Amino acid sequence: MLPTLSISLLVILISVPAALLSLQGVANDAVDASSQETPAAAAPASPPPPPPPRRPPSPLGDPSWAVGLRVYRALRAPASPSSSSSHINTVFSPLLLACSLGALGRGSGGNTSSQLRDLLKTPAPSSSPSSSSSVVEKAAAGAGDWEEALSGALRTLWREEANGSSFHLHSASALFSKDAPSVDQAFAEDIKAMFGVQHQPLWKGDSQADLLKQLHAWAQAGLGGPDGVPPLGAQIQAKAGALILASALRFKGLWEREFSVDHGDKRTFLGKKYTKVPIMHRAGVYRHYEDVQNMVQVVELGLWAGRASLVLLLPFHVEALSRLDRLLSPELLAAWLDRLDGSNATTSASVSLPVANITCTLSLKEALSALGLSDAWDRKTADFSGVSSSKRANELHLEAVLHWASLELAPDAATGADGLEDESVDKRPKMFYADHPFIALVRDNASGALLLMGALDHAEGEALHDEL
Missing domain, CATH: 3.30.497.10 (Antithrombin, subunit I, domain 2)
Known part of the structure; x- marks a missing residue:
């Protein structure tokens, strides 16, 4: 049976405004208005930066x-x-x-x-x-x-x-x-x-x-x-x-910051069949790791408030997923995710994904x-x-x-994303260009549970020519 695929998409996030910290079950401390007077003409103060979300536990044992x-x-x-x-x-x-x-x-x-x-x-x-x-x-x-x-x-x-x-x-x-x-x-x-x-x-x-x-x-x-x-x-x-x-x-x-997409400018997805599909793009700061030995890129795209995250596994080169499928093991997945928790994992990255469902x-x-x-x-x-x-x-x-x-993988950001400050992105960010098959994992960050696991082998769109 060949599952169907329609063109849509998914969302992501890592940081959160203090006013929305209740989404993580975290109560906000009340601001002591009597401790400091604000002149009537002064602009309202920006909310303090939220604390980083707690990292989820290891998948081993889950x-x-x-x-x-x-x-x-x-x-x-x-x-x-x-x-x-x-x-x-x-x-x-x-x-x-x-x-x-x-x-x-x-x-x-x-x-x-x-x-x-x-x-x-x-x-x-x-x-x-x-x-x-x-x-x-x-x-x-x-x-x-x-x-x-x-x-x-x-x-x-x-x-x-x-x-x-x-x-x-x-x-x-x-x-x-x-x-x-x-x-x-x-x-x-x-x-x-x-x-x-x-x-x-x-x-x-x-x-x-x-x-x-x-x-x-x-x-x-x-x-x-x-x-x-x-x-x-x-x-x-x-x-x-x-x-x-x-x-x-x-x-x-729903992403923390919206991806950009031009539905009229379709790019080639090199899957089971080559197709023309909308590709969404965003340069930002993400957790990213390159496993050179196994030739796999791993990136974590957090959803709004850090409540969940999308982890993508992308082969270095255009290929079917059969090699990566055989490579997967609990220990290797845990090691990759542990790398994303490291102090050097956060980096500037330019991420491009197909809009797909x-x-x-x-x-x-x-x-x-x-x-x-x-x-x-x-x-x-x-x-x-x-x-x-x-x-x-x-x-x-x-x-x-x-x-x-x-x-669903889509460019939409969460409500409130417009109020976030711009990230500082390097002039030469890491490139994560998912124009060929990849594996997607949706992790609930509160419990660490694996909510979804899937593979995009083929993106529905205008056919070009046959197969990998």
């Missing part, structure tokens, strides 16, 4: 990063050694997927429970050459119960006021089931409270068309009602005992099976005894794990 990287690599694995990735423009939410699997795990037993938990295991810290001691130390200090880590990340996301100011986000998670065997009310309430997974009964009847219509309508509502939600390509049967996990997330970030519909049964989740799909081996106390609970089995996601 289950959203662990399951995200495993699933990404399983999805992107080529069908044969000589072929390219089996998915184009892949994007999904590791946080929502991990929470959905965690919710299902709370009702599972035996081998089914073990296999679900293995998917969410975080790698043990190591002293491999690709990871620094500081990364390992952070991971060891932050290791904890994975259920609480995931639930805590969701609670942080839900209670933040950043949605609408730092980014626009729509999301939903559900567990669909047939009427019989019935899902226990206590289990349904537990997974909703812990992981935000809402139990949804399936329509009566086994019609494939009716089932797909219900799932499509749910995904459209979960994504905030956008047009053009990609249809499911998988064949799904909703027989007695079938459970369907579904999650949907749409994300558009990476939209993807995924059926994850094959990928999760390849990662070791085997018993859950067969009613003869599945153990979901904690989901239902019905005598027919042995009929319960996992029919599908479905995921809809959209990551």
Whole structure:
């Protein structure tokens, strides 16, 4: 299945006016007006510079990063050694997927429970050459119960006021089931409270068309009602005992300072097919690192108020992402992100990105099976005894794990960006020109969770000529 792509875009930020610090849950200290008199004719004082946002924890030890990287690599694995990735423009939410699997795990037993938990295991810290001691130390200090880590990340996301100011986000998670065997009310309430997974009964009847219509309508509502939600390509049967996990997330970030774009001046994007697309540009101060050994540029583009950030991984040269896909590991990602935290990481950079909307519909049964989740799909081996106390609970089995996601990259800045002072940019800034495929990571900076992970292999636009 080839996910669709429309031309749009995403947003970013690192610093924040003091009046908006409440977006990070930070209370502003009141200004003591009696300590100093201001002449009536004097211009109003500029707000004091905000403190730098707290840096997020290392991804090592975070289950959203662990399951995200495993699933990404399983999805992107080529069908044969000589072929390219089996998915184009892949994007999904590791946080929502991990929470959905965690919710299902709370009702599972035996081998089914073990296999679900293995998917969410975080790698043990190591002293491999690709990871620094500081990364390992952070991971060891932050290791904890994975259920609480995931639930805590969701609670942080839900209670933040950043949605609408730092980014626009729509999301939903559900567990669909047939009427019989019935899902226990206590289990349904537990997974909703812990992981935000809402139990949804399936329509009566086994019609494939009716089932797909219900799932499509749910995904459209979960994504905030956008047009053009990609249809499911998988064949799904909703027989007695079938459970369907579904999650949907749409994300558009808002930059601290607006990018410039001329929609009439389209440039070439050297992807799977060469296309002409709008490119947005901005020179500013960003966290940037060049891994010369692996020939990868890493840049972090913060969103308004530092609430979240977009991390981009761009090969030095024009190439398909197959090499970079194989290169990714938890330790290497942690090392790159740790480099961005370094004192020398902040630098002047000229950033150019395609205006695009990476939209993807995924059926994850094959990928999760390849990662070791085997018993859950067969009613003869599945153990979901904690989901239902019905005598027919042995009929319960996992029919599908479905995921809809959209990551919009656009030039828009947040409200209030016009009041920021200009940055001091070097005359010869670093160049980050993303005119060829790259990997995108959206990180929630409060919890450190991996909110979105995706790859832009192809930008929709006027075709030039074939392929890499």
